[in-house]
Amino acid sequence: MFKLVQINLGRRILAHDLLRQTTAANEIDIAIISEPNKNLAKKSGWYTDINIDAAICLPASKHISIQGWGQGNGFVWIDCIKITIYSCYMSPNIRLGEFQHLLNELKNSMATRKNKCLICGDFNAKSMMWNSTTNDSRGDILSEWASELNLISLNTGCEPTFRRGQSSSIIDITFAATNIAPLVTNWRVSEEENLTDHNYVYFDIAIKKDSVRTKMKSRGWRVDTTQMDYFINELRSKLPSREQTLKPERLIENISHACDNTFQRKGIPSDRKKPAYWWSAEIAETRKKCLTRKRNMTRLHKKPNISQEQKDTSRQAYKEERARLKNSILRAKQVKWKRVIEEDPWGLGYKIVMNKLSLRSPPALSEELMLDEAKKLFPQHQKTKWSTTEVRDIIPLFSAEELDRASNRIKLKKAAGPDHIPPEIIRCVAQRLSPICLNVMNQQILKDEFPNIWKTAKLLLRKTT
Known part of the structure; x- marks a missing residue:
């Protein structure tokens, strides 16, 4: 069973920080991201589209074998765990003609692998096909495009994936090919605080990890x-x-x-990632309080007999708790970083710095190109005929x-x-x-x-x- 999360981070650095802690706490294997922070998404282990609007991150990359990957305008894909996973983002500011053009590019990319595709992302489109309360022009175009490709919307329930103030919508969508859809289970929207306007979307893929992981054996002894x-x-x-x-x-x-x-x-590396170095019980408690304020605000806005003053009060309380969470994270990062520099600069400090460096993942090489490079590294020569002499001593x-x-x-x-x-x-x-x-x-x-x-x-x- 593989665990995935889908989220729009809105380019926010603190949202990246919370996502790292969330993937560690929930043992997430693959994170599918829209609007990542462009500087942070340049790190090794991230796969992004051409404009760094969509990304895929593998927190458990040591245990997942990537057979190939590619990118386009507004989408990036990877071949792993026996399927092709797409991460997409389409801005709400583009015109309908450009929206259709991006969908056609995505369709062409899927042409050779459409029977095993999982397409996730923020399309900024509304349609009843994915349980939105209204339809818009982009939603009509996207639903027709999905129907043409025999894609199934996996969105369940009416919980919005995007909420800003009093407005909410379902614009983060998960599509799957007909033979992949039965493998996707436990699709759900989470209300937990993530310092963005979008909600986390969690789901599982029912494929045995042993069948797709790089086999890692314990080697040697202590x-x-x-x-x-x-x-x-x-x-x-x-x-x-x-x-x-x-x-x-x-x-x-x-x-x-x-x-x-x-x-x-000697031990085999564990799947479970360590919490973020700055994470603490205090921040976890602040995050829980933030979620409580958020739910209270949402419930009050749904009740017709609640005055506008009460609604404004609940919204202000949520904003203050959210600001407190941001400040707690920033303060904890500063304090813990100073301690790391003093106590463990070449251990944890070195790892943190290396993770922040902009080391892009190497491009995928075709089999022909790999063979060509191998021939250059190991040129073939005529077989040497060695002279033999009889050793009498x-x-x-x-x-x-x-x-x-x-x-x-x-x-x-x-x-x-x-x-x-x-x-x-x-x-x-x-x-x-x-x-x-x-x-x-x-x-x-x-x-x-x-x-x-x-x-x-x-x-x-x-x-x-």
Whole structure:
């Protein structure tokens, strides 16, 4: 099950801050955003349209594989979790002709993937198709466009998605293709305070995460040096009685099993995001009070027998509580930031600064382009014909002194190799079970073999500027 949120942030920085806390608290996988702050949306992990009017953010990006993405005027899309998700925004200030033109661009983008599309955004259009109380020209055009493409409106209920003063409307819409709509569940509008004129829209997509996530396995162990004696005894119990028959592959396998029985595996990164560094119980309480004032104002405006003075009083109380929430967030960010700089500048401070840098996501590469780049990196040459000479001298076997010198040169607290065995374990085995290690290595010399497992390496291409 994937959790999504849809919201228009109105370019407001504090609305971005609250969205970050909201995605962490509700374990949101994908955020679909209209009118993001243009500077904040330039960060890595954000996918935006050409004019940065629509965006998609992946708070859990480490666990979601993106197969591709693209952008246009007023829309951006990503291919992930077996569907294509669109984020859209169409300004209320554009004319009908331009509105139709943007919808045609969106339609052309969907041509090859319309059977698996989820289209979300602020279209600034009203129609009874998505439970609006009135129809307008843009709503008529959009509803005809959706019907032509066999899209279903997922909006349920009459709760407005936009509210400013006494006016309210349903202009944030969620469309889905006919075969995707049954997968979308629990669509709802939330009244919680978000410091914008729009409401959060939450919904879930019923696709198993295990089927689409990048598989992440726990690799390596947390070595406890106080448990080395237990580890050696555990390893001895797994070794065969005849040392001469022990192969390198079997030795590594036995070491891994002994590590499993002795040490804890390194943890797999959690889906749950940490709260914003400035978040506190005080701000949470202020947000709850703000929501109470908001609901009170909404209820009073719906009652016909309430005087205008009472309505104005409730609206003013909500505005004051909302301003108090804004000030609380700004004050908390200033105080916590000073503390972070003093206490943890190269830990949390470094992460915060890096997240604020304008690092755009790399463009998606086609398979042909990736193959072309790989050929440039690894040019093909004619196969070299190596001359061979017969070695008549006897290769000397390894001695215990050589093994001891080599094991002492192993640097500890370094990354493990492809077998994920930490260097601390390798040194311990080489020094405390040196006869076994010598037998394994010298048997390969006598057989004139070099096992493939000792040749295995992982090649990483690092991006340089």
